[in-house]
Amino acid sequence: MKKLKVEKAFKELLGIVVLAMLAFSFNSCEQFDIEENPAASELQVVTYSSMAQLELGVTGIYGKLNKAAWMSTFYVNGWSGDDITTHVASNKADFREYDQRFITPENSRTQTNWNGVYEMIRAANTVLQSVEGVTLSDSDASKQDRLIGETYFLRGIMFNHLMRIHGRIPLVLEIDPFQQPSLASQLEVFEQIESDLLEAESRLPVKSPFAGSTTPSQGTVRAFLARLYMDWAGFPLKDASKYAQAAASAKSVIDNAAAHGFGLEPDLAKLWSLAGRFSQEGVFTIAYSNSAGNLTNRKMGKLGLPSDPGLNGWQETFAEIRFFEDMPEGTRKDATYYAELPVGDDGAINLDNPTKILKWEEFKDQQSPILRKIVGDLADGDWAQFQTLRSDLYMRYAEVLLIYAEASGEAGSSGADAWEALNMVHRRAEGLDINTPDPSDLTAGDGSIQDLAFTERKWEFAGEFIRWNDLVRKEKVQEALGARNPQVSIGTSYDENGVGSPKPLTTAQNPILGSLATDNYYAPIPQQEIEKNPNLSN
Structure with a gap:
């Protein structure tokens, strides 16, 4: 019986991915122009009269999320961190600009990512305006609420995604082909993301109906609020009061983890295999399918291997x-x-x-x-391909645990439960049972819990495109990248007399070219957008 339920849930999930792709295809061909101003739209908003229209509109947003996220471009900001680098030549110039912190306004990856994210935002705005003030007669109110909640969530996390790259962004909240929005202040951006997430939380169910949380739940939203408050407490606003809110939000998720369907995956390596594509560790997961439109994940596999x-x-x-x-x-x-x-x-x-x-x-x-x-699990064989069905774990439960530990320490409220949250992640890293205390557990004798949690994040999320955001919020960019010398390994080789010297690695060299100061923490707004809307230049 359990197997049948799992198979049924998987088929339902696959159906949503397929429907999302179909909705994306319809919207792309009929409603959007990829070259138009991402901050505007020529969509004609028509009031919804049926649940089918609302469902198609929301699955269309998911389709646009898949299309925006299936290439490495979606995570281009991740190359700024000290954990990821790209090829020294080839056709990777746009990634190298981020890798070397010398990002030009003409960077095509920045432009493509901007377009994709604002397509999602426009689609979300269309849904919200089309259903505003309407009670659909052919469905129960809870289903309508859930779909509206998902829409607010998706818009909020896309504002958040773009904010982490550019800092100040235009807050496009309605469909208006003539608007020429200015850049919102940093505080306004944070407040809008918070507002969208709170609107979502009030409408969503306690648990996502799909494995891996490929649609959001109340727990998903509260986890993203915890992440948002951590950024809010750091650079550039440095509102330290937000640490307490981050801790409280993360603690709420932890206390209700079973109800939300969240937990750590005991086998860490499984998370990057085909078998782990719908893990309980996924707080929010972007799933892929080849059943419609060949909507596969195209940033893994052979993209991580040399030629x-x-x-x-x-x-x-x-x-x-x-x-x-x-x-x-x-x-x-x-x-x-x-x-x-x-x-x-x-x-x-x-x-x-x-x-x-x-x-x-x-x-x-x-x-x-x-x-x-x-590259993935070698046994899966997708290392030889440029596409895979592996999921994106856009946020993992491990991050919730580490947010709670770090934020509690910063807020001065850390107790045994915060240390336990930190050590659950640490034990797994050591290959130990997650829930069993061990002599190797971290304690106050090893340092402050906030510093230990920050370091634990460094290793836990290596290669997941979020390290740069941590360096920014803690203003540790200079510390992390300032002494980097990728031309020489920090390992040591010894000659026959036992004299050591650094190992030369002359082919791995993407030296830092740009400033590591705070005025270079954010990528510039794409030049094409400024040319279409001069209000974005200030």
Whole structure:
């Protein structure tokens, strides 16, 4: 019986992904122009008269989320962190601009991401205006409320996604083809995101009906509020009162984790495999499908491999050498990286009959460690493809636990439960049982809980495109990137006399070119948008 229920839920989830793609295709062809001003629209808003219209409108937003997120462009800001780097040449110039903190207003990845996010926002605005003041006669009120709640949530997290890249952004809240919005203040942006999330929370169910929380629940929203308050407490607004709100929000999620369907996945490596695509650790998961429109995830697999013969990688996403070598050895590091690959005579990965173990220092194309989180479980075989059905764990339950630990420490309210939240993540990293105290648990003797939690985040979310946001909110960019020397490993090699020297790695070099000061923390607004709307220039 349990198996039948799981299969039924999966089929329902797959149906939503397919419907989202169909809705995206309809909206893309009939209603939107990719080249138009993302802050405006020529949509004609028609008041909904049936639940079918509302459902199609909301699934259309999910379709646009998939289309915005399926390429690495969606996470382009992640290359700014000290955990991720890209190829030194090839066609990765836009990623290198972020990697080197020298981002130009003409960066095409920035523009594409801007377009995709504002398409979602416009679609959400259309739904909200089309259903405003309407009680649909062919459905119960709870279903209408849930769909409206999902719409507010999706708009809020997209404002949040873009805010983390650009800081100040235009808050487009209605469909008006003639509007020329200005950049909102940083406070206004935070307040609007908070407002959208609170509107969503009041309408959503306690638990998502789908495995992996591919639609939001009250717990999902409260987790994103906790993340928002952490950013609010840091740079640039530095409102320290928000730490208490972050702690309270995260604690609410933790206390109700079972009701929300959240929990840590005991096997960390499973999260980046096909088997882990709908894990309970997903607080909000972006799922993919090849059943309609070939809506697959196209930022994993071979994009994390070099172009060496046999590997044939697309050389897009690699690990930073210094970060890799600094990470403590153990279960978590093994789940995060591949330090070596089993290959056959043809140079291709071969799990059954490898003839050589190829170390990352031996790559001919680019000597950078491999992120397992990008390449995936080798047994899945999608390392050889440029597309996969693996999900994006857009937010994980581990982040909720670490937010609670860090925010409690900053607010001066940390107790045993905050330490337990921190140590649940830490135990898993050590390969221990999550719920059983261990002598290796972190304590006050190791440092302040907020500093320990911040460091735990560094290692836990390596390669997940969010490290840069942590460096920004804590103003640690200079500290993390200022002494980086990617031309030389911090490892040591010794000659026959025992004299050590740094290991040379001459092919891995994307040196920092831009400023690491706070005035360069945010990417510029795309030049094309400023040309269409000069109000965005200030």
